[in-house]
Amino acid sequence: MVKTKEALDLVGRIKDLLWEKKAEGVVALDLRRVSESLDYFVLASAASTPHLEALERHLEEKLKEEGLRPRPTEGQSPRWVVLDYGEVVVHLMTEEARDYYDLEGFWADADRI
């Protein structure tokens, strides 16, 4: 249960950091009921590729100050950046990519938090 609280705190912190940099459509999904292997997703849109990079940098730097580093990921797409913080996975996407891949639609039955 402690883990869940920690993860929820992290979700809240990530949302705040994304809002600070004017991310759009910030949504957090609780996937625990609908997936055996995924816990929380935070999704956010960027207005442009430079905005996407700025969001990624801001999030990585601020969380690094708090001792959190994302797990290494394979080749990223210029439209979609994933930061994997274990139980919390952040998907930063351009608006076009967000519509295109529609992760929220795919996990429509997950709880929003």
Next chain:
Amino acid sequence: MRPRPSLLLLSLVLFALGAVLSLPRSQAEEAIRPKRMGVLPQMGVVVAGRDIEYCGHHTPCGPGSRTDTIFYLRLIGSEVRGVAIPRDLFSPVARGRINAAYARGGAELLKRAVEEATGLVAERHLVLTLESVARVVDALGGVEVVLERPMRYTDRAARLFIDFPAGRLHLTGEEAVKYMRFRHDALGDYARLDRIKGVMGQALRRAQNPATWPALVLALGEAWRELDTDLTLEELLPYLPSVRSLRLSLATLPTREGPSGFLYVDQAAMAAFLEGFFGAVPPSSPPRVAVRLRGVPELLAWAQTFLAHEGILAELEVAEVAQSGVYTKDPEAGAYFADLFHLPLLFPHRPVAGVVVELGQDLLQ
């Protein structure tokens, strides 16, 4: 980190996911967004990998017309059971080795040859190229394998140069394809099919990690264009919501050696195999069978406690394990343990006593 024995995705559904995520959606497609209503239909799909074509001496020039890896996959609800078919199997309809069926009569003849060999209905086909497989494996960050002895082979004509040392290796897509193509050891094609099964299980596990998705959908979008398939998105969409709970079991078709180096379906073993493999349902109580846990110490302790709750005593073996899975020749007991641990059920060609549950680093993310 808590162990995460996660459920596996199916390569076929992955390709479908890639295709769905890579293609622009029309209004009509939006209307059939995945919403599962009732039971998923069963479907038999022949999945095959094309080898390399030569346009001259020592000159490979793209995907070939023979298929050197053939799987029959049966989608049963959210479960996938696959049978690997040795390429040297004699096929009466193809009038030769089954790997030549695709060259002689395209996908339709390949499907007929597989139906003839397995006695199972093949509704659809999905034929991959080596490049598309390598691209997808790269997008997943490669695969890890453990070699007991060095793997060396040179085929200048095929431009196939394999030189892997023994031990734990991290393979790129291109290297993984070489590893899966290698068949020059004592068990030949059978060992090759076991290696492919192992890589498939590991690749599917990696594909479940969201961190791989951006790279994966790009690779799948490109790979989809190289595929020869009669699967349609309308058929595949209903399976998408179940990718989260798919279970994968893979076995090899029982065969016997015959004249001229051909293999023939072992009809005597076939009936028991089909009944055991496709009819197996996990028993509700623990099966009376010897269970061995192999893997990294921290997982062994966890799994031992977990099994003790079920009233099962297991033998422990500390070992380096590259990919987790349940290995057995007993379909019923295998189904029980695969279900319990949410791990792929693999029926290797090599002999296995009882049930061996292998727990590797891939579970400790």
